[in-house]
Amino acid sequence: FFFSSRRRHTRCALVTGVQTCALPIFLKPFVKGVNGGIYYLPPPKHLKDGRVIQDDPHLILAHNLYAIKRLYSPHDGECLVMNLELPMDGIREFTLPLKEVASQEKLKAALATQGVVFVPLKISQIASYLMRWGSFLINTGTADKMYMQQGWTENCQSFVLGATEYEARGTRPSPPSIWSRNISKYLTMGGSYEEWKQSIQMLNDPGYELHAFIFLCGLASPLMEFSTVNGVTVSAMGESGSGKTGAMYAAMSVWGRPDALALNDGTANGLIQRMVNMKNLPFPLDEQSNLSPKEASDLLYKVSAGRSKLRMQASNNAERPQDYLTKLICIATVNQSLKDKVGQFKADASAEEMRLLELTLYRPKTLTEPRGRIMFDSLKRNYGHAGPVYVSRLMELGGPRLSQIVNEETTKVTERFTGKSEYRFLIGLAGVVFAAEKIAREIGICQFDLERISAVVFGELGRTLRETTEAKLDNSLVLGDFLARSAQNILLAMDGKIGTVTPRGALSARVEITTGQKDCDVFISVTALKQYLAERQLSVGMFEHSYRDWE
Secondary structure, X not given: OEEOOOOEEOOEEEEOOEEEEOOOHHHOOEEEEOOOOEEEOOOOEEOOOOOEEOOOOEEEEOOOEEEEEEEEEOOOEEEEEEEEEEOOOEEEEEEEEHHHHOOHHHHHHHHHHOOOOOOHHHHHHHHHHHHHHHHHHHHHOOOEEOOOOOEEOHHHOOEEEOOEEEEOOEEEEOOOOOOOHHHHOOOOOEOXXXXXXXXXXXXXXXXXXXXXXXXXXXXXXXXXXXXXXXXXXXXXXXXXXXXXHHHHHHHHHOOOOHHHHOEOOOOHHHHHHHHHHHOOOOEEEOOOXXXXXXXXXXXXXXXXXXXXOOOEOOOOOOEOOOOOOOOXXXXXXXXXXXXXXXXXXXXXXXXXXXXXXXXXXXXXXXOOHHHHHHHOHHHHOOEOOHXXXXXXXXXXXXXXXXXXXXXXXXXXXXXXXXXXXXXXXXXXXXXXXXXXXXXXXXXOOXXXXXXXXXXXXXXXXXXXXXXXXXXXXXXXXHHXXXXXXXXXXEEEEEOOEEOOOOOOOOOOEEEEEOOOOOOOEEEEOHHHHHHHHHHOOOOHHHHHXXXXXXX
8 A cells, every 4th residue: 555745545446457546636647556556547538428438547667656755955956755666675765856857868767777667658657647746745745955965054953964864853864965975874873882982982091192182073073163264184194003094083983984984085176075075074084195285285275265166067157156165174194294295385385284283193102903903993893873972962052052162162272372363273173172072071972081182282282383383484495495496597707707607598596706705696587586486386475575574
């Protein structure tokens, strides 16, 4: 028997030898066979002598196919959630956009992909059947919304995690969108919550303070929504065996299967699209040492900006809407310093360094192979339990209270360090991490010695702020590097006489030396210097301004 989303329909009739079971009256002339299948019932013929002849129903679908609810997707528009009853496989559920129903060729491909058996010549009647389902559900109920991203929904009314939407009053299913389908299947539970907590609690041991901080970044990522910055990158740098990947797995095991969620490789556009899909969940990038200097710079900027690059629409000369923003923490593991890598691309990388907290992890003395199996390898089997507990608590607290907690913790960090606006990314990161630890401790996810961990973290944060300040542009170094690169294109003059060495290329500078004088006069080609500054990603105006201060 067929069940609609509103009422049970069990009215049966014998129609010209075929026993049928009625669908909602709105779907006439389509009926369901008691033994399965969907039939089209032709209208009766009225003869002149008053007799009524009913032709046999035509089978259009071999197996039961019916809609159970409707969805609205920002990507696909109006969609039907279909149930297909297969004799050996049971019920198969899939989403069918109405725009595909409107195109017979697309409908054929969509139905065949899901295992729907039909006669191709009947496709027009099948499309009419499905459109009637759409019209019936539109007139009898509201549509559920399909979310394109993980994390907070509009105005933080709910939180999407995998295939579940968490609200203050409970949970409800959230069908994965085409964007999040690849990751939502890994945002699930596995193994034991108690075994997971035992592994995580081992991060509280001395020597694992930075590992614990990276784990807390996984919990803190959703709280970036209540921070003043959009995103920040935490880079775990260390030699093989230092536990940097294990620390990232710990952060991701809060939400799902960590080894499947972590990205090892991908195109630049693919990585940014994954970031957009995650929205508020942590964005894990494992072993990113092969990033080029330019790609590393772009990554740090896009994470902090919380958006992908602007693109044009394919069908017309217009911009694609950028409705999908992010506020998250990117956790990356590397063998080479990202700061040094960006420095190869830009002479002044201070802007990127403000958006990056680079932690150097050393192998703790107690990190033996058996301990590593218990603490890190077990996370591949036990995962995904803490996320729902944590999100439920966030929904209980509500947006205003979460904003207050994040603001309180951020203020404490600001008071300890400088309040300069350029340090807002690193200070905001520390604020949400300590806020997350406070919430997690209250609900029993972990019990860390925060005083010891924060002492180590504050030391690393202070070191990072000092190094960033000291790394500001030094014009003497810039000019020295320019002259060194231009050594073969410099003209040397001694006491007014031109030297015998001829520049090999366009003249970059002329050096005049006078006997008996300690100093010499250096005349630099403006064109050559501007070209060098452009190659090193330096602003000519800022260089001239700082050069006047230097003089």
